[in-house]
Amino acid sequence: MGSRLLNIQRRTAEHGRLRTGYTQGNRPVRSATWVITSHSEEHVRTAATLWGGEPEQWSPLNSTTPQWRVITKAASIEALITPGDPLNQYNEMWSKGGCQRRCDGETELLSRQPCLCARQFGDDWHTQPKGRVCSTTSRLNVMLPDLSGMGMWRAETHSFYAASEWGGMVDMVLAGTDGRGFVPVTLRIEPRQVVRDGNTKKFPVVVVELRGVTPRQALSGPMSAAVALDPAGSQAVAAIEAPRPDYLALAEAALSSDDVRDVWRQAREAGHVHPKGTDELSKKLMALAAQKDAETVVAPVPGPDEDGAYEAEVIEDDAEAGWPAVATPGSGARS
Known part of the structure; x- marks a missing residue:
């Protein structure tokens, strides 16, 4: 393997975004199905073939750079969580001038002050109207295995309720895989509702679910790329059904x-x-x-033969890379 620059962070290219809404003119509209956007016409047309919808050119708000998008007919899509930590979360406030606040829940990172929203509105600050406080922003980088290119797609949600679910799901997967290997998941848009002050509010929440594998398999260590790409295939079935030896x-x-x-x-x-x-x-x-x-019974050391010579001792080096060395007094461990 070649060398890498040590003073920059390595990452794959971002191919596009997975959205739960779109704009009609200047009006935002929530979507019950996934909206795929990208600078690549090829990616969007392939997504339309897979998940339905009509590809079209489109420009994001406050941008003059045209992109492509398709409002699909699919409420769930297949994806892969890739090695490393794919999730980052902040409470953010944006304006036309860019990001005005970015908070980790305790400290507003741009001003280095304690959380401004909590200080002003208390623990239920997230119930305030949009624009008055930060939006809970979660960004999950995934790979879409059925689209061309080895880059990432960013699923983003501003749901306060999805934030804890995404964090819990990803942290459990990372605990089982140590951030190594791929994990097959389904990204599903699920309708939710909450009753607050006598009013019912309906909203979509993106749910991240394991796809084609059991929690036992996902949490037992990194799985092979072949199993992650085809969790319903013969290799995955054998891995799930094979009993673990005692x-x-x-x-x-x-x-x-x-x-x-x-x-x-x-x-x-x-x-x-x-x-x-x-x-x-x-x-x-x-x-x-x-x-x-x-x-182990230690055999007596043989004495010299009649000529005064000792029998030669042959020492075999059977050290195995990966077996942890054990320095236990009297254990007889070989070095």
Whole structure:
């Protein structure tokens, strides 16, 4: 692999946006289906073929640069969460002059002051009319596997209620995959309503759901790209249906610490332990290996033969890359 510049952040190109609304003239309109926008006519026409709708040229508000968009007929689309952390969230206030406020919920980052909205309106500041306070803005970068190009598409929502759901979902996935590998998801626009002060308010919320895989599979470690691209395929079905071996039972029945290490290698190849051995199962297997070493009977050192010579000792180096070193006194671990 070649080298990379260390002083810049690496990222893929952004192909376009996934929106839950559009504009008619200067009037914003909510959409019950996805709106795909891009500078690329090819991407938008392909999206129209996949999800319906008529491609058209379009210019965003306050912009003279033309783009392409299609108001699809699909309320849900298939996507991939890519390696790394795909989500960023801020409370933001924008004007024609650009971003006026960007807050992480505690500190307004442009002025370095405590949250201005909470200070003025209290904990329920988000119930204030739009434009008076910040909008809760969540941006999720995903890949659309059925469109050409290896770039990202940005799904954006200003829903206060979607923010916690997106954060919880993405954080659970990252906890299981450590930010490595792809995860198949469905982005679905779901109608919601809330009753406040006797009034019923209806609004759309974007829901992020696992697609074609179970929570057990998604949280057990990074899955292969082949499974993520085709979660309903034979490889994914085999991965879901195959029972997980009882590695601890296999290690306890092992005759030597080397056999325990072989069990750990099997678990590593199956993706059931962390390659660096930092997970709980690896630690238990390391403890069992040390116990097997301690139980090993040390053979007496042979003396010299009749000519005064000692038998040569052959030391095999079986160190396995990835098996964590265990420095336990009396364990007999080899270096």
